[in-house]
Amino acid sequence: MTYKGYLIDLDGTIYLGNQSIDAGKRFVDRLKEKNIPFLFVTNNTTKTPEAVKNRLHDSFDIDVSDETIYTASLATVDYMKDKGLGNRVYVIGEEGLKEAIFSSGFILDEENPDYVVVALDTDLTYEKLAVATLAIQKGAHFIGTNPDKNIPTDRGLMPGAGSLIASIETSTQTSAAYIGKPEAVMMEKALDRLKLNKNDVMMVGDNYETDIRAGIDNDIDTLLVLTGFTKKEDIPTLPISPTQVINSLDEWQV
Structure with missing residues (x-):
């Protein structure tokens, strides 16, 4: 075909x-x-489409435009806009996710967010997990950007976003709405x-x-x-x- x-x-x-x-x-x-x-x-939520495009060019000699790249970060923003619960959000994640969310009109709220979004975060701390857990217990809508248990790397299979999300599912006894x-x-x-x-x-x-x-x-x-x-x-x-x-x-x- x-x-x-x-x-x-x-x-x-x-x-x-x-x-x-x-x-x-x-x-x-x-x-x-x-x-x-x-x-x-x-x-992958850690990088913006522009950063992904630049990496493809600089590291792998692949030339594409930003428009050819659709990340779980962008899909998460599309989902939240469709859901329409509000514009307050607490994010566990890296720059690609945060830029996509906050450049789309959402604002950071650690106390009473409408959404808690959890993704891969290589600077994860116990405090971040605690803030997310408490917000979800108060009623925030729990979003997991993607269920990847592992990430394939040249070092081997490393922990993925799904591993982090699973820990918060355990602490809140709440299942995440998965996007990716x-x-x-x-x-x-x-x-x-x-x-x-x-x-x-x-x-x-x-x-x-x-x-x-x-x-x-x-x-x-x-x-x-x-x-x-x-x-x-x-x-x-x-x-x-x-x-x-x-x-x-x-x-x-x-």
């Missing part, structure tokens, strides 16, 4: 931590050459940005739990590439098979 567009994961698919995946660059180059629209759909892959919120907004129907698009990624489930759960065809989180030995045990499985993006013809 020929697809009119692609939703593409970044970490583990286009690069691995600080290490280039050369087949990822060649895949993007083929899409650009054929004028096939694509959107990088990433659960594999949730419908992020996928529907991504399709809106591509201006394509789900039947015309393929989701490409390395992580079965997030990327591939994002496709499966939302009726989008999937391409699992074995360059990151999910390994070849995992394939026989997967509950629902991806549409396609490849070792390298060099194997995929667009």
Whole structure:
């Protein structure tokens, strides 16, 4: 089947931590050459789309525009705007998430926020967890930007946002509303940005739990590439098979 567009994961698919995946660059180059629209759909909330674009250029020699990058931070803002509970928010996260939220008209409130948003935060402290826990106990709407348990890096699998969110779910006995892959919120907004129907698009990624489930759960065809989180030995045990499985993006013809 020929697809009119692609939703593409970044970490583990286009690069691995600080290490280039050369087949990822060649895949993007083929899409650009054929004028096939694509959107990088990433659960990474630590960087702004501009920072992601610059990193792709400076570290991996991939030239794209800001408009090709849709982060869980942007999806979280879209979700809060749709929810319409107010504009006060407490955030556990890094600069990419905070800039997306506060530049969109939301204001910081540690005492009585309408929302508590939790994402990856490499400067996490007990006090941040305590503030979030108390706010949720008072009734703030609890948002987890993405469920990633781990992040694939050149050091190995590091703790992801899902690990932090799980600790607050435990302390509050409250389940978070998840935004990023594999949730419908992020996928529907991504399709809106591509201006394509789900039947015309393929989701490409390395992580079965997030990327591939994002496709499966939302009726989008999937391409699992074995360059990151999910390994070849995992394939026989997967509950629902991806549409396609490849070792390298060099194997995929667009």
